[in-house]
Amino acid sequence: MILSEEQQLLKDSAKAFLSESAPISALRAMRDAGEDHMPELWTKMSEMGWPGIVIPDAYSGLEFGYVGAGVVLEEMGRTLALSPFLSSAVVAASLINQLGSEQQKEKYLPGIASGELTAVLAADETGYFDLSSIETTASASGGAYVLAGNKRGVIDGHNADLLLVVTGGDEGMSVFAIERGAEGVSCETRLIVDSQRAADITLDNVTVSGDALLGSLGGASEAMEFTIDVAAACSAAEMLGISIETFERTVGYLKEREQFGEKIGTFQGLQHRAAQLFAEIEVSKSAVLAALQALDANSEKRSVLASMAKAKCSKVVRNATEEGVQMHGGIGMTDEFDIGFFLKRAAVCRQAYGDYHFHADRFASLRGY
Amino acid sequence: MENLETFRQNTRDWLEANCPDDMRQPMRSDEDQCWGGRNWVFKSEGQKLWLERMAAKGWTAPRWPSEYGGGGLSGPEAKILGEEMARIGARRPLSSFGLDMLGPALLLYATEEQKQQYIPDIINGKIRWCQGYSEPNAGSDLASLRTKAEDMGDHYLINGSKVWTSYADKADWIFCLVRTDFDCPKHEGISFMLFDMASEGVSTKPIKLISGTSPFCETFFDNVQVPKAQLVGTLNKGWEIAKYLLTHERAMIGGFGLAGGGMKGMGQMAAAKRGTKDGRLRDASLRAEASSFEIDEMAFGLTIERITDETKAGQGTGASSSILKMYGTELNKLRQELFMAIGATDALNFDTDSKGALVRSWLRSKANSIEGGTTEVQLNIIAKRILGLPA
Numbered sequence: 001m002i003l004s005e006e007q008q009l010l011k012d013s014a015k016a017f018l019s020e021s022a023p024i025s026a027l028r029a030m031r032d033a034g035e036d037h038m039p040e041l042w043t044k045m046s047e048m049g050w051p052g053i054v055i056p057d058a059y060s061g062l063e064f065g066y067v068g069a070g071v072v073l074e075e076m077g078r079t080l081a082l083s084p085f086l087s088s089a090v091v092a093a094s095l096i097n098q099l100g101s102e103q104q105k106e107k108y109l110p111g112i113a114s115g116e117l118t119a120v121l122a123a124d125e126t127g128y129f130d131l132s133s134i135e136t137t138a139s140a141s142g143g144a145y146v147l148a149g150n151k152r153g154v155i156d157g158h159n160a161d162l163l164l165v166v167t168g169g170d171e172g173m174s175v176f177a178i179e180r181g182a183e184g185v186s187c188e189t190r191l192i193v194d195s196q197r198a199a200d201i202t203l204d205n206v207t208v209s210g211d212a213l214l215g216s217l218g219g220a221s222e223a224m225e226f227t228i229d230v231a232a233a234c235s236a237a238e239m240l241g242i243s244i245e246t247f248e249r250t251v252g253y254l255k256e257r258e259q260f261g262e263k264i265g266t267f268q269g270l271q272h273r274a275a276q277l278f279a280e281i282e283v284s285k286s287a288v289l290a291a292l293q294a295l296d297a298n299s300e301k302r303s304v305l306a307s308m309a310k311a312k313c314s315k316v317v318r319n320a321t322e323e324g325v326q327m328h329g330g331i332g333m334t335d336e337f338d339i340g341f342f343l344k345r346a347a348v349c350r351q352a353y354g355d356y357h358f359h360a361d362r363f364a365s366l367r368g369y
Numbered sequence: 370m371e372n373l374e375t376f377r378q379n380t381r382d383w384l385e386a387n388c389p390d391d392m393r394q395p396m397r398s399d400e401d402q403c404w405g406g407r408n409w410v411f412k413s414e415g416q417k418l419w420l421e422r423m424a425a426k427g428w429t430a431p432r433w434p435s436e437y438g439g440g441g442l443s444g445p446e447a448k449i450l451g452e453e454m455a456r457i458g459a460r461r462p463l464s465s466f467g468l469d470m471l472g473p474a475l476l477l478y479a480t481e482e483q484k485q486q487y488i489p490d491i492i493n494g495k496i497r498w499c500q501g502y503s504e505p506n507a508g509s510d511l512a513s514l515r516t517k518a519e520d521m522g523d524h525y526l527i528n529g530s531k532v533w534t535s536y537a538d539k540a541d542w543i544f545c546l547v548r549t550d551f552d553c554p555k556h557e558g559i560s561f562m563l564f565d566m567a568s569e570g571v572s573t574k575p576i577k578l579i580s581g582t583s584p585f586c587e588t589f590f591d592n593v594q595v596p597k598a599q600l601v602g603t604l605n606k607g608w609e610i611a612k613y614l615l616t617h618e619r620a621m622i623g624g625f626g627l628a629g630g631g632m633k634g635m636g637q638m639a640a641a642k643r644g645t646k647d648g649r650l651r652d653a654s655l656r657a658e659a660s661s662f663e664i665d666e667m668a669f670g671l672t673i674e675r676i677t678d679e680t681k682a683g684q685g686t687g688a689s690s691s692i693l694k695m696y697g698t699e700l701n702k703l704r705q706e707l708f709m710a711i712g713a714t715d716a717l718n719f720d721t722d723s724k725g726a727l728v729r730s731w732l733r734s735k736a737n738s739i740e741g742g743t744t745e746v747q748l749n750i751i752a753k754r755i756l757g758l759p760a
Binding site: 001002251254255262263265266268271272274275276278279282283284285286287289290304305308309311312360361363364365367368369 | 634636637639640645648649650656657659660661663664665667668669671672674675678679682684689692695696745747748749751752753755756757758759760
């Protein structure tokens with residue numbers, strides 16, 4: 001369980017690039033300008049080929065695997081870089097690659113790999129990532145389909161070029177690729193805590209042609225399970241990065257802040273909590289790496305490990321960001337100080353693609369209880 | 370070196386032919402372990418054969434050098450041996466503080482003569498060792514120990530006492546920390562010595578624990594004569610060996626946090642006992658706690674794997690044994706709590722037969738976060754040595 005030389009190189013170069021091009025100050029500037037995404041940063045990431053990391057070589061991707069995507073996401077978590085990397089290049093691309101026909105893959109994947117096309121998964125309708133109760137329907141009408149329903153809280157959904165809409169109903173789960181601006185698609189956005197916007201999407205009898213259906217009608221369950229695994233493991237990697245960075249900043253503060261005439265890092269009450277958190281972060285590192293490796297190997301333990309990693313990292317990042325604020329004291333509560341940005345992004349990552357409770361529950365079911 | 374796949378096949382064939390049937394059953398309790406030593410009474414012919422056969426190949430200590438009777442295996446080979454043993458559910462042939470603690474320290478610090486003398490008997494299970502570390506007034510503050518060794522010219526004369534000496538009443542020899550200089554900072558006057566527990570002046574007294582069992586002893590030394598050749602390493606530099614050995618002890622105790630091989634998962638065990646409704650464990654709160662526990666247990670097992678791999682690749686963090694010790698023991702305490710919850714009122718049975726095993730095991734686990742350095746001591750080590758927080 002160690003990174004290969006190539007994976008380590010990618011991680012190092014991601015770290016160098018992100019600390020230079022996407023520091024926290026860039027996120028703050030974006031927020032202060034009233035914007036909700038960073039298109040220039042995405043252009044730069046695209047120039048480096050990152051959007052193609054998990055996409056097969058046959059569709060102009062790098063075919064570098066999920067461990068590769070994970071190490072980049074970990075570094076993104078450290079600087080809170082905002083981009084469609086996870087939502088489009090990893091999650092949506094994986095779903096298209098799993099489910100799409102040869103033609104559909106050729107149509108969408110090269111565009112996603114180059115960064116020019118962004119896609120986003122529009123699955124959840126409950127806010128709880130409960131995919132067992134999808135009410136959006138697709139009715140066949142001639143060679144076309146008519147989609148109707150509501151999707152909720154699709155982060156950055158309003159900026160994506162392509163929506164991967166999941167429908168339910170008696171025939172089972174299906175996925176349709178719908179282009180932005182299709183007639184009948186409307187979108188209301190809400191500002192969310194980490195300065196992004198989430199879109200509530202209404203599909204009002206949207207008519208799409210037959211080739212918008214990825215795979216077969218009602219045949220998406222297996223590909224969706226794979227996609228949930230991808231999303232869970234990769235989002236865990238991002239949370240790991242947030243945990244590590246928050247922790248390092250906090251330990252740095254313990255070594256420098258003085259009260260009662262001493263560095264506060266001399267106090268055992270704080271030392272033990274920091275040490276405990278360090279151990280938890282070490283444990284979550286292993287959880288993430290094992291889950292990513294299982295995706296690359298498509299092993300039978302893939303789903304168990306993915307939910308384990310997402311659940312574990314959700315808990316640890318909550319702890320890390322909470323302690324980050326607490327150990328910084330009053331200054332940690334100020335907007336001027338950066339630690340609060342980590343708390344806010346962590347809150348969003350914890351909810352994305354199923355929260356702790358969702359994945360602890362899924363884990364238990366997968367383990368047979 | 371033979372190719373790894375050949376090694377795997379040969380190992381599999383050998384284990385298949387040589388591991389007795391009763392040594393392929395999961396251990397039901399600590400009573401099923403084989404500790405070896407002069408006075409050991411084998412529980413079965415299978416247990417005896419299994420130890421002899423594995424020891425003959427050096428596979429009780431797979432990675433130790435073959436010149437002292439070890440297996441001489443490379444890291445990948447040892448991993449394969451472990452996997453193949455797990456595959457057939459083979460028990461560990463020998464439980465031993467010699468293997469888990471003393472041996473690695475001897476390989477690093479002992480003279481050639483000492484290695485020749487002590488290591489083979491650790492590997493073949495002929496000598497059972499105990500650890501003389503803690504004293505009545507030196508527990509977490511181990512370096513303040515006061516058991517005294519005086520230089521009498523041709524030997525050392527030892528006086529003092531130890532406490533919490535695991536299985537001192539059953540051990541043949543002791544590796545012992547003694548004070549050889551009282552006029553210097555406490556870490557600098559400690560030496561590391563080996564001696565026979567049958568020596569005149571050594572006595573032991575088992576301590577009855579809350580679990581009703583007595584795995585630990587008080588150990589007394591009254592004018593015990595120890596030949597000078599039995600000092601390991603440099604006089605007054607024993608603390609370095611003590612610390613090195615402690616990292617192995619912590620790694621061993623941290624292993625308590627691992628899921629038992631071949632055992633059902635916590636959640637499945639709970640479901641079997643408590644029942645299910647719509648395919649889910651009937652008690653939702655227990656289900657949530659079991660799931661949380663299994664997630665940590667799995668992530669912890671992966672962490673041991675990752676740290677082992679990193680150490681082999683030369684990327685290890687020095688104090689990682691403290692992380693494993695702290696995490697693994699807290700996890701095991703939680704495991705025992707959940708066993709009690711699953712067993713419910715039946716689990717309270719304190720009979721001395723197997724019916725009381727659960728509650729005794731739960732009581733015993735409370736020592737996990739105390740022995741081998743408390744959880745709090747491990748947190749101190751992580752805070753200072755890894756995080757570099759100021760003293």
